[in-house]
Amino acid sequence: MTEAIVKMEDVWKSYADGDYVLRSVSFEVPRGEFVGVHGRSGSGKSTFLRLIGLLDRPTKGSLTVVGEDAARLGASDSARIRREKLGYIFQGFNLVPHVTALENIEVPMWLNGVKGDERRERAMADLKRFGLEHLAGRYPREMSHGEQQRVAAIRATVSRPELILADEPTSSLDDESAKTFLGLVTKLNRELGTTVVMVSTDPDEARAGTSVYRLGSGSLSRET
Numbered sequence: 046m047t048e049a050i051v052k053m054e055d056v057w058k059s060y061a062d063g064d065y066v067l068r069s070v071s072f073e074v075p076r077g078e079f080v081g082v083h084g085r086s087g088s089g090k091s092t093f094l095r096l097i098g099l100l101d102r103p104t105k106g107s108l109t110v111v112g113e114d115a116a117r118l119g120a121s122d123s124a125r126i127r128r129e130k131l132g133y134i135f136q137g138f139n140l141v142p143h144v145t146a147l148e149n150i151e152v153p154m155w156l157n158g159v160k161g162d163e164r165r166e167r168a169m170a171d172l173k174r175f176g177l178e179h180l181a182g183r184y185p186r187e188m189s190h191g192e193q194q195r196v197a198a199i200r201a202t203v204s205r206p207e208l209i210l211a212d213e214p215t216s217s218l219d220d221e222s223a224k225t226f227l228g229l230v231t232k233l234n235r236e237l238g239t240t241v242v243m244v245s246t247d248p249d250e251a252r253a254g255t256s257v258y259r260l261g262s263g264s265l266s267r268e269t
């Protein structure tokens with residue numbers, strides 16, 4: 046049985062003064078999947094991802110994320126679920142600038158109360174597992190954007206969240222680093238079984254996913 050990790054039913058979203066950005070969107074993500082969503086700038090991709098990431102709420106409709114009904118979550122429960130069960134990768138400049146790659150990766154575990162030695166070991170183990178141990182002692186300013194985004198991906202998964210959300214994670218990278226980054230996300234998805242939802246303006250990038258959707262005119266349609 047595949048359990049849905051995200052279930053959106055007839056979701057509408059508008060901001061204070063505006064028209065609907067999302068119009069009757071229904072969407073379901075089975076556990077373990079890597080979903081790519083593409084759409085033009087302004088089509089509502091970040092809006093869509095913020096709803097799934099429990100950073101905002103639907104105007105109408107129902108949304109369940111990692112088994113939690115978004116409408117029933119208060120601020121502190123939603124903060125806890127974000128911390129314990131979700132991982133985020135954003136466009137760029139994700140890392141804390143004044144600490145090393147290794148320490149950056151420790152941050153989510155630190156927030157979840159994992160003790161120092163164990164934190165360090167787990168962070169190092171993931172860096173090694175994905176072939177990035179040479180970056181452990183580097184500060185963000187000593188790494189390329191591509192390396193920083195790979196470290197950010199490791200950081201997003203080190204606490205083994207149930208779901209990772211990525212918003213245009215390669216938009217500041219060149220083609221080669223974008224490919225390497227997407228290869229890493231694919232590996233995280235396959236090896237750790239982490240479910241991924243990634244949005245991008247680039248259809249080819251979205252097609253790195255195992256299922257692909259397009260967002261346009263407020264509607265979500267499945268491509269593959």
Ligand SMILES: Nc1ncnc2c1ncn2[C@@H]1O[C@H](COP(=O)(O)OP(=O)(O)OP(=O)(O)O)[C@@H](O)[C@H]1O
Pocket residue numbers: 060061063066084085086087088089090091092093246
């Ligand atoms: N906090 C907000 N308040 C009001 N309007 C907003 C807010 N956030 C987004 N919007 C509007 O919602 C629409 C969709 O924005 P969104 O950021 O979701 O698009 P996007 O697809 O992520 O675009 P991009 O590819 O440029 O990041 C836009 O018209 C935008 O102006």
Ligand SMILES: [Mg+2]
Pocket residue numbers: 090091092212
């Ligand atoms: Mg956006």
